[in-house]
Amino acid sequence: MxxxxxxxxxxxxxxxxxxxxARMIWQGCAPAAIPRVYFANHNSHGxxxxxxxxxxxxxxxxxxxxxxxDYWLKGRLRTYVAQRVIRxxxxxxxxxxxxxxxxxxxxxxxxxxxxxxxxxxxxxxxxEEELLPFKSGIYHLxxxxxxxxxxxxxxxxxxxxxxxxxLLPLPLLCTxxxxxxxxxxxxxxxxxxxxxxxxxxxxxxxxxx
Amino acid sequence: MTAQQQTYSLxxxxxxxxxxxxxxxxxxxxxxxxxxxxxxxxxxxxxxKAWWVMVLAxxxxxxxxxxxxxxxxxxxxxxxxxxxxxxxxxxxADYLALAAAFYFVLPAQYVLVHVGWxxxxxxxxxxxxxxxxxxxxxxxxDTKRFLERAAKIQWGLLICVFCVSHVxxxxxxxxxxxxxxxxxxxxFLVVVVQSSDVLQYVWGKLLGxxxxxxxxxxxxxxxxxxxxxxCATAIGAALWxxxxxxxxxxxxxxxxxxxxxxxxGLVMSAIKRDRGVKDxxxxxxxxxxxxxxxxxxxxxxPIFFHLTRYFWT
Numbered sequence: 001m002x003x004x005x006x007x008x009x010x011x012x013x014x015x016x017x018x019x020x021x022a023r024m025i026w027q028g029c030a031p032a033a034i035p036r037v038y039f040a041n042h043n044s045h046g047x048x049x050x051x052x053x054x055x056x057x058x059x060x061x062x063x064x065x066x067x068x069x070d071y072w073l074k075g076r077l078r079t080y081v082a083q084r085v086i087r088x089x090x091x092x093x094x095x096x097x098x099x100x101x102x103x104x105x106x107x108x109x110x111x112x113x114x115x116x117x118x119x120x121x122x123x124x125x126x127x128e129e130e131l132l133p134f135k136s137g138i139y140h141l142x143x144x145x146x147x148x149x150x151x152x153x154x155x156x157x158x159x160x161x162x163x164x165x166x167l168l169p170l171p172l173l174c175t176x177x178x179x180x181x182x183x184x185x186x187x188x189x190x191x192x193x194x195x196x197x198x199x200x201x202x203x204x205x206x207x208x209x
Numbered sequence: 210m211t212a213q214q215q216t217y218s219l220x221x222x223x224x225x226x227x228x229x230x231x232x233x234x235x236x237x238x239x240x241x242x243x244x245x246x247x248x249x250x251x252x253x254x255x256x257x258k259a260w261w262v263m264v265l266a267x268x269x270x271x272x273x274x275x276x277x278x279x280x281x282x283x284x285x286x287x288x289x290x291x292x293x294x295x296x297x298x299x300x301x302a303d304y305l306a307l308a309a310a311f312y313f314v315l316p317a318q319y320v321l322v323h324v325g326w327x328x329x330x331x332x333x334x335x336x337x338x339x340x341x342x343x344x345x346x347x348x349x350x351d352t353k354r355f356l357e358r359a360a361k362i363q364w365g366l367l368i369c370v371f372c373v374s375h376v377x378x379x380x381x382x383x384x385x386x387x388x389x390x391x392x393x394x395x396x397f398l399v400v401v402v403q404s405s406d407v408l409q410y411v412w413g414k415l416l417g418x419x420x421x422x423x424x425x426x427x428x429x430x431x432x433x434x435x436x437x438x439x440c441a442t443a444i445g446a447a448l449w450x451x452x453x454x455x456x457x458x459x460x461x462x463x464x465x466x467x468x469x470x471x472x473x474g475l476v477m478s479a480i481k482r483d484r485g486v487k488d489x490x491x492x493x494x495x496x497x498x499x500x501x502x503x504x505x506x507x508x509x510x511p512i513f514f515h516l517t518r519y520f521w522t
Contacts, residue, residue, distance in 0.1 A: 021291065023491060163301045170307050171287070173295040173490065 013053040020174040024054035028180030042119035043159040063115040107144040142184035149181035154204035177204040212390040283319040288499035289369040292490040302351030325381040334371040375510040393451040409437030473508025
């Protein structure tokens with residue numbers, strides 16, 4: 001990363017935290033400099049920035065969001081932010097045309113000692129549902145990277161900050177609650193792990209109105 | 210003394226009180242707590258630290274005069290409003306009303322205070338905005354809990370923006386023989402209301418036996434209220450030399466401020482209790498959020514403003 005990239009990264013963190021007053025509550029575990037997979041609910045384009053900005057500095061430089069190439073490679077600014085500032089792991093979401101295996105791409109990053117931020121719902125949740133069903137990708141990733149800690153992060157309020165289709169964000173407060181890490185059991189079936197991770201994430205949600 | 214000398218003396222006095230408080234905090238930590246973690250003493254020390262920050266922020270704003278103070282309170286309003294609206298039930302259809310609250314109403318109110326247009330800033334939010342907001346809400350077309358949503362956003366603006374803006378609005382009052390001294394009116398209000406909060410807390414901790422409103426707050430006691438308000442009223446009377454009031458007028462003003470401040474704390478606690486939270490936010494370490502520190506100022510400021518305006522201008 002060049003000095004300018006680092007500066008942009010800091011600016012993005014400061015802006016995100018000032019706008020949302022975001023704070024991270026490490027409820028289920030302490031920050032640790034080991035490769036982890038942070039998985040969160042996905043309501044807005046700002047979700048990456050939120051988790052990423054709230055991580056302690058030494059963890060943030062080693063944590064890479066997983067994002068859709070179709071969105072992040074549109075336009076020069078987005079491409080720059082994705083590749084140089086947040087150093088996203090860009091995956092091709094189109095099954096027909098893709099040449100790289102997304103799971104292999106992610107596993108390579110974890111093997112290299114970095115952490116990932118993933119959104120297992122697979123897409124932004126713009127419905128009234130609190131959390132969409134998880135795609136099976138989270139299981140395949142866990143299967144490829146055994147013993148890796150999967151850490152749930154519930155993002156509260158991001159939907160209110162940036163409702164769908166609105167350009168101007170509202171400066172409301174966001175809270176990120178980090179839960180206890182999960183690892184794939186030796187014999188654990190796909191649906192069990194997917195269900196268990198989803199339940200762990202939902203358990204962090206504050207009680208409804 | 211000139212206004213400037215009075216300001217220096219006042220800040221010197223506040224600084225001295227804080228130095229003593231910090232010293233006592235250090236001694237308590239070293240002797241009673243013996244350097245170990247101790248909930249009450251640690252909370253006391255973080256509170257004293259936050260006091261330093263608050264006094265420095267206000268002092269810094271005073272250096273820049275009217276514009277500095279108005280900017281400071283605009284930011285205070287902003288932090289208060291975001292805490293309030295974060296805890297308020299809203300739906301995506303409220304977007305337009307919320308955006309208007311943050312990006313139009315709040316700045317507009319403080320601009321009106323800055324240009325000193327009393328005729329408009331006194332009614333802008335209670336009249337125009339309170340009609341505009343439900344109109345914006347109606348255009349969004351979502352009727353679920355409509356009245357509740359519209360009313361809550363309005364009330365938030367009234368409390369966090371309209372009421373708070375009456376603190377810097379004190380600068381626009383033209384009081385005979387008190388030219389260029391209006392910053393000291395703000396200092397009077399803030400010192401009286403905050404010392405009342407602190408002294409109610411202290412008297413309550415020392416002597417508090419009889420809960421005053423057990424359904425609302427486990428820490429508000431009759432002993433704390435009487436002791437705190439009496440002492441803070443005495444402090445207000447003793448500060449008459451920075452105000453356009455004589456000592457007994459200053460005492461009456463301080464009493465009005467303290468009474469309203471107490472009611473403000475009560476009302477805002479009732480809301481927190483209903484929402485199931487202890488604090489409005491986490492902005493100020495040891496104090497909770499901006500609104501936790503501001504609840505008494507919010508209720509006292511408009512009353513103090515209008516009493517002063519009616520009787521002294």
